[in-house]
Every structure is written in C-alpha cells, then in structure tokens.
Amino acid sequence: MYDALTSRYTFPCPGGGDSRVALSDFRELSRLPGAAHPAVYRVRFACRCGEEHLGLVSHDELDWAPLGLAAGSFLNLMTSRLEDVAGELTDLAARRIQGGDWPWSFFCYPEERPRPVFPSAFFLLTPGGGSLGLAVRCPACAKVSVNLVSEPHVDVPFHHDHEIGVVEHFFADEPERIVDEFAAELHSARFDARRLRLDA
Ligand SMILES: [Zn+2]
Ligand SMILES: [Zn+2]
Known part of the structure; x- marks a missing residue:
C-alpha cells in the first residue's frame, strides 16, 4: 500500500485501476473510532482521475512506512541481489531522530x-x-x-x-x-x- 522508494500510497480508484498518490494528495484524515490496535484512519484523497475518493490507512502506514519500516526488498543493481531495504532505512531514521532531526x-x-x-x-x-x-x-x-x-x-x-x-x-x-x-x-x-x- 505504501512504497517507501517512491513515497506513494496505492488506493483503488472506483473509475478503475490503482491510484498512486503522495501524502500531499491527501485532503482529509480522520481516525476511525473503535479500531485501536492498530488504529485505522479514513483518508479522502485527490485521485489522478480528477475525483476525490475515500481510502483506509493504518497508523503504521501513515507514520512509520515513510521512514522505511515496511519497505520490503529491492534489487541492488550493483550486486544483482535482492536486499532488504527496511533494515537500512530504519537504522538511518532511528539515528537521525536520536540526533534531534525529526522526520516532520x-x-x-x-x-x-x-x-x-x-x-x-x-x-x-x-x-x-x-x-x-x-x-x-x-x-x-x-x-x-x-x-x-x-x-x-x-x-x-x-x-x-x-x-x-x-x-x-x-x-x-x-x-x-x-x-x-x-x-x-x-x-x-x-x-x-x-x-x-x-x-x-
Ligand atoms: Zn480515481
Ligand atoms: Zn502545541
């Protein structure tokens, strides 16, 4: 749903296909009552098709995925090996936050x-x-x-x-x-x- 390498969220577009949008394409966020673990947010976003749609995002995807905590794997072109990118990004994010540099x-x-x-x-x-x-x-x-x-x-x-x-x-x-x-x-x-x- 969130791709840390392109900083895009993927939602289905009712007009067909998937819409890949940035956080700045969100128009409204509201935390859904009830679901606490994990918390779920309802998002109204500006779709590439020109309309606005509703989607759901978990708290993890909102706050942690952009820091690479759910990034998964990528192909390293230098070594031609699939590598786990999550570990490296997480380490870097943790070090920066500890150094007083906040992500937002x-x-x-x-x-x-x-x-x-x-x-x-x-x-x-x-x-x-x-x-x-x-x-x-x-x-x-x-x-x-x-x-x-x-x-x-x-x-x-x-x-x-x-x-x-x-x-x-x-x-x-x-x-x-x-x-x-x-x-x-x-x-x-x-x-x-x-x-x-x-x-x-
Ligand atoms: Zn759409
Ligand atoms: Zn204040």
Missing part, C-alpha cells in the same frame, strides 16, 4: 514554537497558490494550527521548509467548525512567516 515538523501557533510531528496529526490539506495549507493537531498541546508548507515538506521525511506560513488564528476545538474556519482563514491570507528550526 510544524509551527504550533498557540505555543509560538516549532514542534516535531507525525503525519497522523495532520487532518486537513488544501493545495493553492503553489503551497499546501496544512491543519495539524499539536501532539503536545492538542490545539489546532494551520501552516502553509511546500509539498516536499509533507511528502519527504526529514525535509523541512526553512520558512513556512503560519495562520494567525486560534482555531475552534469542534471538528465541524475547524473545517469551515480552515477554508475561511486560507482564503483570508492572514498568515505570517515563521522559521522552522526545532533546535532554536
């Missing part, structure tokens, strides 16, 4: 500071004007922040935009209101640039 980050507006995060904390994504509006529920303070980021900031683990846009708005806690406020704030363009340095 965002700027928490209520706390006025950058925070490390995992994709399961993203819940709304809207492209526009060359960037991506991203709503994140902060793992530390549980408040919602909206950042304007590049697609690689979301799709490529350990890639962080040097500067991101931060919507200067305290969002409601009710999920229904957040969706409306998110759209309204993105259009109002009331955002400010913040530096994303986690060690700052």
Whole structure:
C-alpha cells in the first residue's frame, strides 16, 4: 500500500485501476473510532482521475512506512541481489531522530514554537497558490494550527521548509467548525512567516 522508494500510497480508484498518490494528495484524515490496535484512519484523497475518493490507512502506514519500516526488498543493481531495504532505512531514521532531526515538523501557533510531528496529526490539506495549507493537531498541546508548507515538506521525511506560513488564528476545538474556519482563514491570507528550526 505504501512504497517507501517512491513515497506513494496505492488506493483503488472506483473509475478503475490503482491510484498512486503522495501524502500531499491527501485532503482529509480522520481516525476511525473503535479500531485501536492498530488504529485505522479514513483518508479522502485527490485521485489522478480528477475525483476525490475515500481510502483506509493504518497508523503504521501513515507514520512509520515513510521512514522505511515496511519497505520490503529491492534489487541492488550493483550486486544483482535482492536486499532488504527496511533494515537500512530504519537504522538511518532511528539515528537521525536520536540526533534531534525529526522526520516532520510544524509551527504550533498557540505555543509560538516549532514542534516535531507525525503525519497522523495532520487532518486537513488544501493545495493553492503553489503551497499546501496544512491543519495539524499539536501532539503536545492538542490545539489546532494551520501552516502553509511546500509539498516536499509533507511528502519527504526529514525535509523541512526553512520558512513556512503560519495562520494567525486560534482555531475552534469542534471538528465541524475547524473545517469551515480552515477554508475561511486560507482564503483570508492572514498568515505570517515563521522559521522552522526545532533546535532554536
Ligand atoms: Zn480515481
Ligand atoms: Zn502545541
């Protein structure tokens, strides 16, 4: 379902065939109630066919697969041998995280500071004007922040935009209101640039 070498998720397209999409093609994520081990997320994604469809992703596929933890095997062209890529990627990811380099980050507006995060904390994504509006529920303070980021900031683990846009708005806690406020704030363009340095 997730291919770590191409950073793409595969979902069936109701129009026929499979759709391979990036995390930045997700439009909405919501954790399904009930299924706790493993947690399952319902995803609305922008399909290559032009429509949006629903798909299901496990917590592991969201947060761990992009780091290579379910990558499987690949053919090493130098040695012509099938090798296990998962071990190497996992090692590298673990070392970087231990060194303070997080795979994903965002700027928490209520706390006025950058925070490390995992994709399961993203819940709304809207492209526009060359960037991506991203709503994140902060793992530390549980408040919602909206950042304007590049697609690689979301799709490529350990890639962080040097500067991101931060919507200067305290969002409601009710999920229904957040969706409306998110759209309204993105259009109002009331955002400010913040530096994303986690060690700052
Ligand atoms: Zn489709
Ligand atoms: Zn926070």
